[in-house]
Amino acid sequence: MKLNNSYRIVSIIPVASMSDIAFLLLIFMLLSSLLAPSPPLQVAPPQVPNTAEVKVKKGTRIYLDSSGYIAVNEEPGYLKDITALLTRLSLPKEQVSLYADAECDFEKIDEVLTALKAQAFEKVTLICREAPQAGIHD
Amino acid sequence: MKIKRLAQISSEIPVASMSDIAFLLIVFFMIVAVFSLETGLSLRLPDKDKPPLKVSDQKIIELRISRDNSLKLNGDSVSLEELGDYLSQPVSRNRQFVAIQAHAKSQYKTAVLVIEQFKRNGFDKISLKKQRP
Numbered sequence: 001m002k003l004n005n006s007y008r009i010v011s012i013i014p015v016a017s018m019s020d021i022a023f024l025l026l027i028f029m030l031l032s033s034l035l036a037p038s039p040p041l042q043v044a045p046p047q048v049p050n051t052a053e054v055k056v057k058k059g060t061r062i063y064l065d066s067s068g069y070i071a072v073n074e075e076p077g078y079l080k081d082i083t084a085l086l087t088r089l090s091l092p093k094e095q096v097s098l099y100a101d102a103e104c105d106f107e108k109i110d111e112v113l114t115a116l117k118a119q120a121f122e123k124v125t126l127i128c129r130e131a132p133q134a135g136i137h138d
Numbered sequence: 139m140k141i142k143r144l145a146q147i148s149s150e151i152p153v154a155s156m157s158d159i160a161f162l163l164i165v166f167f168m169i170v171a172v173f174s175l176e177t178g179l180s181l182r183l184p185d186k187d188k189p190p191l192k193v194s195d196q197k198i199i200e201l202r203i204s205r206d207n208s209l210k211l212n213g214d215s216v217s218l219e220e221l222g223d224y225l226s227q228p229v230s231r232n233r234q235f236v237a238i239q240a241h242a243k244s245q246y247k248t249a250v251l252v253i254e255q256f257k258r259n260g261f262d263k264i265s266l267k268k269q270r271p
Contacts, residue, residue, distance in 0.1 A: 019159075022157050022160030022161050025164055026163055026167070029167060030167070046246065046250045046251070048179075050254075097176075100246055101246070104246040105242060105243050105245070106203070106244045106246055107268055108246075110242075110266075110268040113183070113266070117184060117186055120186055121183055122182065122183060123180060123181070124180075124181050125178040125181070126179045127176050128177050128179065
């Protein structure tokens with residue numbers, strides 16, 4: 001009697017769709033990641049310990065240095081022109097990130113916040129730098 | 139005479155190394171990319187059309203930042219650490235609203251550190267304004 005041959009088990013993993021998966025991953029990463037934009041003004045935000053991490057959305061970014069120069073997104077200007085800048089650029093109103101110099105006078109911050117309020121912006125995030133934590137042996 | 143057959147030309151593009159290229163691209167992007175994740179304090183701005191909220195003095199913690207960045211809590215001079223200690227005490231819970239008045243020439247850094255202290259201790263109804271000269 002002739003015995004039936006058992007099925008041959010293939011020991012190769014099919015990798016034909018590997019490139020599709022890799023490209024899908026690549027596209028997903030490119031779409032979902034928000035890359036840090038290069039700042040139009042060099043500012044040093046205040047160092048604050050234990051501040052919550054904020055995921056900065058694709059909203060409006062305002063840079064303010066201690067000498068009164070500002071940049072709204074990529075558009076440079078002077079602090080006195082902030083209302084005109086905010087009006088001219090049609091910006092998303094939900095979220096504003098404020099990058100201001102730690103040594104900035106409070107009146108400049110107040111001016112920015114007043115202009116944002118007048119333009120019906122909803123939420124502002126005061127961007128900080130994380131202060132270095134004290135070590136165990138300190 | 140035997141006719142020689144021409145070698146068959148393959149019309150397919152070899153895609154065997156496509157996945158290698160794709161993975162190399164992924165690795166490249168992961169190494170090169172600087173992700174935007176920053177730390178900060180979120181504040182909700184008041185509605186410009188709404189009238190200002192009237193709150194009795196007993197419910198307000200008043201903090202003043204003077205020109206030299208010193209702090210006055212309800213009229214008493216305090217340091218930032220003392221402010222944190224006061225806010226962590228249950229007695230401070232009777233006052234839910236915070237009014238921060240900063241001098242025009244005080245530093246932004248001080249205001250941020252003060253706001254952070256309040257937020258850390260669970261106060262989120264914060265009014266921030268410039269002191270009248």
